[in-house]
Amino acid sequence: MVQLSNGIRNMNRDLVRAITQEEIETFREDGVVCLRGMFDPEWCDRLRDAADTIPGNYSGRAFLWPFYEPFRELVFDSPAGEIAATLMGSETLGIMIDICFIKDPHSTSLTPWHHDQPYYQMQGKQVCGMWIGLDKCDASNGAVEWIKGSHKWDRMFEPDPFDGTGHFESVHDGRERILDIDADRDNYDIVMFETEPGDCIVDYATILHAAGDNTTDTPRRAITYALFGDDARFLEIPPSRGVEDTRELGLKTGDRFPPDHELAPRIWPKRPRETWPSPKEWAYTEGAEGDFVAVQPDAVDRLGSS
Numbered sequence: 001m002v003q004l005s006n007g008i009r010n011m012n013r014d015l016v017r018a019i020t021q022e023e024i025e026t027f028r029e030d031g032v033v034c035l036r037g038m039f040d041p042e043w044c045d046r047l048r049d050a051a052d053t054i055p056g057n058y059s060g061r062a063f064l065w066p067f068y069e070p071f072r073e074l075v076f077d078s079p080a081g082e083i084a085a086t087l088m089g090s091e092t093l094g095i096m097i098d099i100c101f102i103k104d105p106h107s108t109s110l111t112p113w114h115h116d117q118p119y120y121q122m123q124g125k126q127v128c129g130m131w132i133g134l135d136k137c138d139a140s141n142g143a144v145e146w147i148k149g150s151h152k153w154d155r156m157f158e159p160d161p162f163d164g165t166g167h168f169e170s171v172h173d174g175r176e177r178i179l180d181i182d183a184d185r186d187n188y189d190i191v192m193f194e195t196e197p198g199d200c201i202v203d204y205a206t207i208l209h210a211a212g213d214n215t216t217d218t219p220r221r222a223i224t225y226a227l228f229g230d231d232a233r234f235l236e237i238p239p240s241r242g243v244e245d246t247r248e249l250g251l252k253t254g255d256r257f258p259p260d261h262e263l264a265p266r267i268w269p270k271r272p273r274e275t276w277p278s279p280k281e282w283a284y285t286e287g288a289e290g291d292f293v294a295v296q297p298d299a300v301d302r303l304g305s306s
């Protein structure tokens with residue numbers, strides 16, 4: 001790893017190149033776009049090393065930026081914020097959560113078809129995800145597939161559990177059961193990107209996507225962000241679907257996110273390091289399905305009573 005003499009690591013903190021108009025149009029039309037080589041190898045080396053130290057299972061390593069310096073720098077001092085803000089046409093960008101998805105070698109951690117919106121405590125046209133690959137990724141180790149245009153369907157699907165056990169029992173109001181996409185694949189415009197470390201995929205929160213098993217001998221590691229732009233507002237969501245349950249954001253439906261929110265802070269435009277929030281009194285705990293999740297101290301009680 002390259003270290004500058006002042007101890008500052010030499011990762012690309014800014015865009016390596018401008019985002020093109022064509023990429024913006026692809027993102028808005030298809031709902032997803034793959035941008036190559038946006039995070040240089042040093043980011044990936046550092047993040048892989050950090051990822052390997054975090055306890056948890058496939059989807060259980062979440063809300064990492066308050067605790068792990070490499071994840072913190074990636075959030076507040078990498079091109080991630082500018083990339084997403086540019087694609088969504090937003091002046092500002094905030095982060096709701098970061099998750100490190102690790103598909104272990106020869107693991108059958110199938111990711112069912114879902115969209116991310118039902119997990120998110122936010123609504124708006126400028127709400128997206130960003131998937132940053134830390135390993136080479138293709139169909140053999142669980143590259144994500146996307147249904148182009150599904151962000152415009154104006155439908156909301158109840159997610160299924162991420163462990164292949166079928167459906168959650170209940171379907172919340174305003175949602176429907178996810179369609180059996182794999183039984184009808186020819187009817188959908190499905191795209192998969194084969195990626196190198198440092199490539200990133202940006203997707204609207206309403207686009208449907210899924211990923212297969214890792215059939216290889218090496219782990220497949222990726223970081224996902226939930227991001228929001230100017231028009232996003234807080235939204236109460238039904239409990240019991242995601243790690244978001246463990247966080248009390250202190251907002252009510254329709255509220256804007258304050259730029260200095262301790263748990264969902266603004267990351268673009270960039271802010272000086274001394275203003276990066278440090279959420280306090282949090283702990284990692286074993287969650288309901290063996291996940292390790294970062295929780296506020298009273299969250300276990302809250303979850304228990306929900």
Ligand SMILES: O=C(O)CCC(=O)C(=O)O
Binds near residue numbers: 101129209211222224
């Ligand atoms: O990378 C994965 O395994 C899953 C990604 C995903 O579902 C997401 O980013 O929402």
